Amino acid sequence: MSVPQSASPDAIVVRDLTRKFGSFVAVDHLSFTVRTGEIFGFLGSNGAGKTTTIRMLCGLLKPTSGAATVGGRDVGRDPEGVKARIGYMSQKFSLYELLTVDQNIRLYAELYGVPPKRFAERRRFVLAMAGLEGREKALPRDLPGGFRQRLALGCAILHEPPILFLDEPTGGVDPISRRQFWRLIDQLSKSGVTVLVTTHHLDEAEYCHRLALIHAGRLAALGTTRELKQIFADRQLVEIRTERSVDVMRALDAMEEVEESSLFGTAVHAVLRSRDVEPSEIVARLAAQHLAVESVEPVQPSLEDVFLDVVEKAGRE
Amino acid sequence: MRRLFFMIWKELLELRQDKRMLPIVFVAPILQLLVLGYAATTDVKNVPIVVVDADRSSGSRDLIRTFDASPYFTVTSVVSSVNEIAPYLESGRAWMALAIPVRYGQMIGAGAPTTVQVVADGTDANSTNIALGYATNLVAAYAQDLMTKRSPGRSLPAGLQADVRVWFNPQLESKDFMIPGVLALLLIVMTVVLASMGIVREKEMGTLEQLNVTPLRRWQLIVGKLLPYGLIGIVDIFLVVGVARFWFRVPLLGSFGLLFLLSLVFLLSTLGLGLFVSTISQNQQQAMMTAVFFFMTPMIYLSGFVFPIENMPAVIRPVTYLIPLRYYLVIVRGIFLKGVGMAVLWPQALALLAWGLTILGLATLRSSKRAA
Numbered sequence: 209m210s211v212p213q214s215a216s217p218d219a220i221v222v223r224d225l226t227r228k229f230g231s232f233v234a235v236d237h238l239s240f241t242v243r244t245g246e247i248f249g250f251l252g253s254n255g256a257g258k259t260t261t262i263r264m265l266c267g268l269l270k271p272t273s274g275a276a277t278v279g280g281r282d283v284g285r286d287p288e289g290v291k292a293r294i295g296y297m298s299q300k301f302s303l304y305e306l307l308t309v310d311q312n313i314r315l316y317a318e319l320y321g322v323p324p325k326r327f328a329e330r331r332r333f334v335l336a337m338a339g340l341e342g343r344e345k346a347l348p349r350d351l352p353g354g355f356r357q358r359l360a361l362g363c364a365i366l367h368e369p370p371i372l373f374l375d376e377p378t379g380g381v382d383p384i385s386r387r388q389f390w391r392l393i394d395q396l397s398k399s400g401v402t403v404l405v406t407t408h409h410l411d412e413a414e415y416c417h418r419l420a421l422i423h424a425g426r427l428a429a430l431g432t433t434r435e436l437k438q439i440f441a442d443r444q445l446v447e448i449r450t451e452r453s454v455d456v457m458r459a460l461d462a463m464e465e466v467e468e469s470s471l472f473g474t475a476v477h478a479v480l481r482s483r484d485v486e487p488s489e490i491v492a493r494l495a496a497q498h499l500a501v502e503s504v505e506p507v508q509p510s511l512e513d514v515f516l517d518v519v520e521k522a523g524r525e
Numbered sequence: 526m527r528r529l530f531f532m533i534w535k536e537l538l539e540l541r542q543d544k545r546m547l548p549i550v551f552v553a554p555i556l557q558l559l560v561l562g563y564a565a566t567t568d569v570k571n572v573p574i575v576v577v578d579a580d581r582s583s584g585s586r587d588l589i590r591t592f593d594a595s596p597y598f599t600v601t602s603v604v605s606s607v608n609e610i611a612p613y614l615e616s617g618r619a620w621m622a623l624a625i626p627v628r629y630g631q632m633i634g635a636g637a638p639t640t641v642q643v644v645a646d647g648t649d650a651n652s653t654n655i656a657l658g659y660a661t662n663l664v665a666a667y668a669q670d671l672m673t674k675r676s677p678g679r680s681l682p683a684g685l686q687a688d689v690r691v692w693f694n695p696q697l698e699s700k701d702f703m704i705p706g707v708l709a710l711l712l713i714v715m716t717v718v719l720a721s722m723g724i725v726r727e728k729e730m731g732t733l734e735q736l737n738v739t740p741l742r743r744w745q746l747i748v749g750k751l752l753p754y755g756l757i758g759i760v761d762i763f764l765v766v767g768v769a770r771f772w773f774r775v776p777l778l779g780s781f782g783l784l785f786l787l788s789l790v791f792l793l794s795t796l797g798l799g800l801f802v803s804t805i806s807q808n809q810q811q812a813m814m815t816a817v818f819f820f821m822t823p824m825i826y827l828s829g830f831v832f833p834i835e836n837m838p839a840v841i842r843p844v845t846y847l848i849p850l851r852y853y854l855v856i857v858r859g860i861f862l863k864g865v866g867m868a869v870l871w872p873q874a875l876a877l878l879a880w881g882l883t884i885l886g887l888a889t890l891r892s893s894k895r896a897a
């Protein structure tokens with residue numbers, strides 16, 4: 209039995225997507241799929257290639273090689289078809305600063321071709337979502353960041369797109385507004401909208417159903433938060449509290465059993481090569497070098513540990 | 526169409542909201558007009574002249590050679606009747622006509638008093654004044670020369686005189702020449718600067734990226750920018766022509782309708798240029814720099830606004846044909862001061878139109894919705 213393409217559970221399919229700027233490879237053979245209704249997080253440090261990938265998926269940038277379909281449309285061959293199915297909120301909130309809230313909504317509704325009959329309802333929806341009822345005449349620059357951000361999101365989904373791309377939507381926004389924003393994303397996802405969102409706030413990853421870790425244009429890891437933490441399954445992660453973290457790290461790196469160490473807040477996290485190594489042994493060896501430690505304890509890996517581990521591995525390759 | 530309408534609506538709202546815009550658009554032109562209206566003196570060299578040689582004697586040919594050999598004049602054509610000089614002066618191919626009457630050679634030979642006529646185009650009053658001075662002096666010196674050759678040692682009053690007439694702008698009013706040029710200058714400055722900010726501003730704000738994911742087409746984007754800025758250009762046309770006509774009392778001899786129409790064609794090329802600059806720049810400063818230093822300054826210098834094209838080195842002169850302002854200057858000065866119409870100005874009009882369409886085409890191509 210053949211499945212018609214529109215019924216495909218995958219909203220976004222990416223195969224070997226590559227983009228070069230001159231000889232510099234910004235996105236390097238990226239492959240992944242995003243299921244319909246999923247919140248898919250794109251994690252990576254600055255310059256990892258997140259924006260470049262999103263722009264290709266929105267039909268704004270031509271891939272150098274590889275392919276991707278968004279809503280069943282090929283981004284290389286049918287960028288306009290892709291655009292008709294997506295909403296996109298770029299890294300800068302793209303509102304017209306000299307136009308009022310209402311004028312911004314009106315303009316984007318017209319540009320996206322929202323039918324005049326639907327307009328009043330969509331306008332109400334966006335105003336309610338952004339919490340801007342009664343402030344229709346305000347200029348975006350006079351609004352706090354959180355409101356601007358939600359208004360920008362509202363303008364990007366006026367035409368009710370089934371797939372939504374958000375590029376660092378929470379940049380420069382306070383934590384409470386961030387939480388509010390993620391609640392909106394969650395509602396959209398529950399109503400069936402597929403969301404691909406980039407961030408470098410690791411704490412926001414918990415809102416995503418699945419995550420892709422991008423490093424230097426490559427896919428370094430992919431999965432749910434739990435799956436990602438499995439990379440420590442046959443190793444041990446310990447947290448060492450000490451006053452002399454830098455010296456401790458140097459000593460740790462010289463030890464055979466220690467794969468890597470990194471600063472984690474005020475503590476040091478060390479990855480031990482196997483589960484058999486006794487943490488107390490490490491303490492003893494540090495003490496032998498006159499390095500006092502307050503405590504050494506096994507800890508559950510956080511996403512940051514995963515991220516650092518992945519980046520470290522990628523760097524070694 | 527609805528999308529285009531709302532793009533224009535948006536653009537006009539932004540213009541109205543932008544507090545800096547109003548003075549730039551409407552006050553700056555008046556100020557510039559006042560300053561430039563009273564400015565500029567020009568040095569004159571290689572003035573193109575047309576000679577009416579009704580005599581065709583060795584004497585007349587000698588006088589023509591004297592003019593041609595002088596650094597101030599270049600003889601572009603020799604015709605045989607005074608009736609033939611009008612087209613030369615109207616089109617600007619000659620600024621001055623030297624008319625040598627029949628039996629000139631005979632009279633000179635006999636030492637009888639003789640007059641040659643000098644007819645000058647007074648449109649560019651400054652240059653013409655200077656050139657007329659040169660012509661009068663040249664004729665006087667030539668006459669003196671003849672006399673001393675014939676009877677050495679005796680200094681007689683010269684028997685040869687130049688009878689000077691000025692056509693067009695007979696009062697040789699410098700402002701009458703300058704002000705129509707200022708219209709051209711203002712239009713190019715205002716509209717190129719405005720339009721060059723147009724797309725690049727949206728690039729900077731990030732809204733261009735947003736527009737690019739909407740079904741808005743690129744011609745709609747371009748036209749949505751062109752029309753509002755064109756409207757400002759049109760307001761400026763009325764403003765400047767009004768001030769020129771009623772404040773400075775510059776005579777408008779030709780048709781205002783034609784002036785307006787050809788000004789629109791000129792706007793097409795300046796707006797097109799601005800948008801083109803906008804598409805090749807990454808931010809507003811860069812756009813401003815590119816527009817001012819790479820395009821406008823050379824254009825203004827090479828257009829004949831500052832230095833007469835006739836005085837430019839021969840290698841530079843062909844470059845001036847690439848400059849839309851050059852054609853528009855001929856058009857505004859022609860319509861204002863000579864009252865000429867399409868019959869004379871069609872080559873300029875055509876050149877402007879071609880220029881405008883080409884640059885707009887390039888801008889549209891460059892503004893592609895998708896980076897390659």
Ligand SMILES: Nc1ncnc2c1ncn2[C@@H]1O[C@H](COP(=O)(O)OP(=O)(O)OP(=O)(O)O)[C@@H](O)[C@H]1O
Binds near residue numbers: 234259408
């Ligand atoms: N148009 C371009 N020309 C040249 N290089 C580019 C271009 N766009 C992006 N790059 C480069 O590609 C790399 C990836 O950039 P990209 O913007 O995709 O990263 P990012 O993951 O979004 O980073 P950030 O978190 O800072 O937004 C960077 O090194 C960037 O300098």
Ligand SMILES: [Mg+2]
Binds near residue numbers: 375
């Ligand atoms: Mg980015």
